[in-house]
Amino acid sequence: MQQTRTVELGTGLFVLLGIGALFFLTTQTTGFGNYAGSDTYEVQARFENIGSLKPRSPVSMAGVTIGRVIKVEFDSDSLEAVVTFILESQYDRIPDDSDATILTAGLMGSQYMALQAGGSETYLEDGSEVLFTQSAVVLENLIGKYLFSSDSGDKK
Amino acid sequence: MLREIYQALLEFVRTFGALQLFFLRLLRHSPFVFVKRFRLVVFQVYNTGVLSIVLIVVCGGFIGAVLGLQVYSNLKRFNAEDTVGLFTAFALAKEIGPVLTALLFAGRAGTALASEIGLMKATDQLSAMEMMAVNPIPRVVVPRFLGGIIAVPILTAIFTTMGILGAHLVAVELLGVDVGAFWQQMQQTLEPSDIYEGIFKSVVFGIVASLLAVWEGYNALPTAAGVSRATTRTVVVTAISVLILDFMITASLL
Numbered sequence: 286m287q288q289t290r291t292v293e294l295g296t297g298l299f300v301l302l303g304i305g306a307l308f309f310l311t312t313q314t315t316g317f318g319n320y321a322g323s324d325t326y327e328v329q330a331r332f333e334n335i336g337s338l339k340p341r342s343p344v345s346m347a348g349v350t351i352g353r354v355i356k357v358e359f360d361s362d363s364l365e366a367v368v369t370f371i372l373e374s375q376y377d378r379i380p381d382d383s384d385a386t387i388l389t390a391g392l393m394g395s396q397y398m399a400l401q402a403g404g405s406e407t408y409l410e411d412g413s414e415v416l417f418t419q420s421a422v423v424l425e426n427l428i429g430k431y432l433f434s435s436d437s438g439d440k441k
Numbered sequence: 442m443l444r445e446i447y448q449a450l451l452e453f454v455r456t457f458g459a460l461q462l463f464f465l466r467l468l469r470h471s472p473f474v475f476v477k478r479f480r481l482v483v484f485q486v487y488n489t490g491v492l493s494i495v496l497i498v499v500c501g502g503f504i505g506a507v508l509g510l511q512v513y514s515n516l517k518r519f520n521a522e523d524t525v526g527l528f529t530a531f532a533l534a535k536e537i538g539p540v541l542t543a544l545l546f547a548g549r550a551g552t553a554l555a556s557e558i559g560l561m562k563a564t565d566q567l568s569a570m571e572m573m574a575v576n577p578i579p580r581v582v583v584p585r586f587l588g589g590i591i592a593v594p595i596l597t598a599i600f601t602t603m604g605i606l607g608a609h610l611v612a613v614e615l616l617g618v619d620v621g622a623f624w625q626q627m628q629q630t631l632e633p634s635d636i637y638e639g640i641f642k643s644v645v646f647g648i649v650a651s652l653l654a655v656w657e658g659y660n661a662l663p664t665a666a667g668v669s670r671a672t673t674r675t676v677v678v679t680a681i682s683v684l685i686l687d688f689m690i691t692a693s694l695l
Contacts, residue, residue: 295491296483302494303595306602307640313624314530314605315631343629395630 324374325352326411330385330398335366336421338387338396344370346383346400351376354398370398372409380405384417396421463656467586470579475587478579485588489550489651493596496549497542501600504537505529505607512608513616522616526623527630529608534631534639538601540687543646545600546593547679551654554585555675558658559668582655589651590644597643642690646683653679 335357344352352372360367372379382403389396400415409415475482512528558581561567567577612618654675661671 292484292487296487299486299491299494299592300595303598306595306598309602310534310598310605310636310639311633314534314627315633315636341629341632 325371326374326377326409327355327369327371328409328411328413328415330368330370330415330418331360331363331365332368332385332387332418332420333365334420334423335368336387336389336396336423338368338398338421342395342397344372344398344400346376346379346402351400368398377408377410379409381407381409381413381415382417383409383415384419385415386419387421389422460652460656463659464652466578467583467652467655470583471587474579474583478584481580481584482587482591485584486591487588489546489554489585489589490592490595493546493549493592494599496545497596497600498603500541500545501538501603502607502610504541504600505533505604505609506611508532508537508604509608509611510616513612513618522612522618523622524626525608525612525618526605526627529612530605530627530631531635533601533604533608534636535642536687536691538604539597539639539642539646540683542597542600542643543593543650543683544680546589546596546647547650547654547676547683550589550592551650551675551679552672554589554651554654555658555661556668556672558582558585558655559661559663559671562659562661563663563665563668565663582659586651586655589654590647593647593650594640594643597639597646601639638694641694642687645686645690649682649686650679653682 338354338357340354340356342354343350344354352370354368354370356367356369358367358369359365379400380403382405383400384403386399386401387396388399403417508529509525513522513525516522516524516528558567561577561581567581570577570580609620609623613620613623657671657675657678661667
């Protein structure tokens, strides 16, 4: 009897430990829980080129992460990329003429979207669109441009 | 010469087929055992899972620690030591956790299962059961099989968690990586699907490791040498199958 009790107790603890570990893995090591609980609002922006921006890339303003990209689509009418991102509701006083830029964290780091404050008195709200955007700087294009320009320089 | 190769090949295919049939037989009895003889399954979860916890926790912690150390010393050269958390968590969750847990499970619990069933056979306990009109498959083999299947994914989750904590201990506490960067890089890049891939693998490996252990035990020659051979084969065959399957699953999921 005592032995059965130990076995059952041990197994119960074991399974609980497993569930705890699984919970830790899904919530703590992935960005799963971020923004799941807090209130957010959705904003869109259109870019000519988004580089390697992906869903879940951070959206930051003045260097502070205030939101996250949730969707990247291609609009076949205007041939632009449509990026949908969410911002936390507590940041509800962001001027609607702010401009969105896609930047790279470090030289080879992942890309993120940065908002630069405008001067408007009206603010971004759910469903609005950021009108001023700057495309991502694609490193390969830069290198290509540099090579090309130095090449033509030699010929002159 | 050619004839021997042909014979060996035929024997391999025959064994493989017999294994599949054995697997189907276990599956047929599984729902009944799981519902009606749950107590036996619980006891086997204890036997294979709970008694492996110490091994899993210690190994997981040290694997994570050494991984953190290696990754750190290499990334340091590129000034990218902030990504230590990302690298270790990625490797642990997707590959090292499931694979090493399956191998450790084969060594700790698989051998115990194989030699236990093999010894039961060698000492005619299985035949005695059949004499009493008790089918040894649902009574002896299936509970051990199910117990292993339940234990391996849980052990994998514990292993991976311990590994990440071990990496945290070394990278953050000892080597001075910023604690925020360590976790934030990890959380930004790791997707829930990466974790699910690890869980999926651990379930597959659990089935394979348990199946091979009870199969080797059940088919052991009923002698001392036969049981010891079955025990050895359990580890060897499980290791090979798990590593081959790991490659196949990764290739198909990419």
